[in-house]
Amino acid sequence: GENVEQHPSTLSVQEGDSAVIKCTYSDSASNYFPWYKQELGKRPQLIIDIRSNVGEKKDQRIAVTLNKTAKHFSLHITETQPEDSAVYFCAGTSYGKLTFGQGTILTVHP
Amino acid sequence: DAGVIQSPRHEVTEMGQEVTLRCKPISGHDYLFWYRQTMMRGLELLIYFNNNVPIDDSGMPEDRFSAKMPNASFSTLKIQPSEPRDSAVYFCASSLQTGSSYGYTFGSGTRLTVV
Secondary structure (H helix, E strand, O other), X not given: OOOEEEEOOEEEEEOOOOEEEEEEEOOOOOOEEXXXXXXXXXXXXXXXXXXXXOOEEEEOOEEEEEEOOOOEEEEEEOOOOHHHOXXXXXXXXXXXXXXXXXOEEEEEEO | OOOOEEEOOEEEEOOOOOEEEEEEOOOOOOEEEEEEEEOOOEEXXXXXXXXXXXXXXXXXXXXXXXXXXXXOOEXXXXXXXXXXXXXXXXXXXXXXXXXXXXXXXXXXXXXXXXX
């Protein structure tokens, strides 16, 4: 089955800096890679996703890149704000189910 | 649509008791997933259904756990008997696989505490 590795496990940045979170996956058949943001005590919520036929996707301050050859994808957050502080999860898809990375705790200091 | 609805939001029970968690998926979604989240193990997939049929239950930790989906709008996850190590947040999610979007959406979760 799919195995997704995510790093770093914690990331601390100053407001206005950029943050990058990286994931690798094992199943070459994976074709859909979403990113979820989970605030304390709340459900994971989809913030951006990318399909295997696309190399990069951007939505305002958030972007995701995918390298299928190397089986890795990354989340980029620019101009970070304190409200970006949360746990971020990447995921890979195999046979319709999502397998999640272990999560990255992002802290943005004002 | 109200989204994926889970109940109860919080459950505190004594070790050895039966616990039943409930989930109502988004109407029209034909996949339903049960996840367990803990600090140590992150988000683990326990079981998922397609069109009410269990497809993969390899994540169910042991025989004390069982899940059913009697119809397209309702699923249960049961733990009998419960143990303190079952304490976690249990999420239900549903999705609709189409050519353009999976629409994977989580419910608000049930925080289970077994004392």
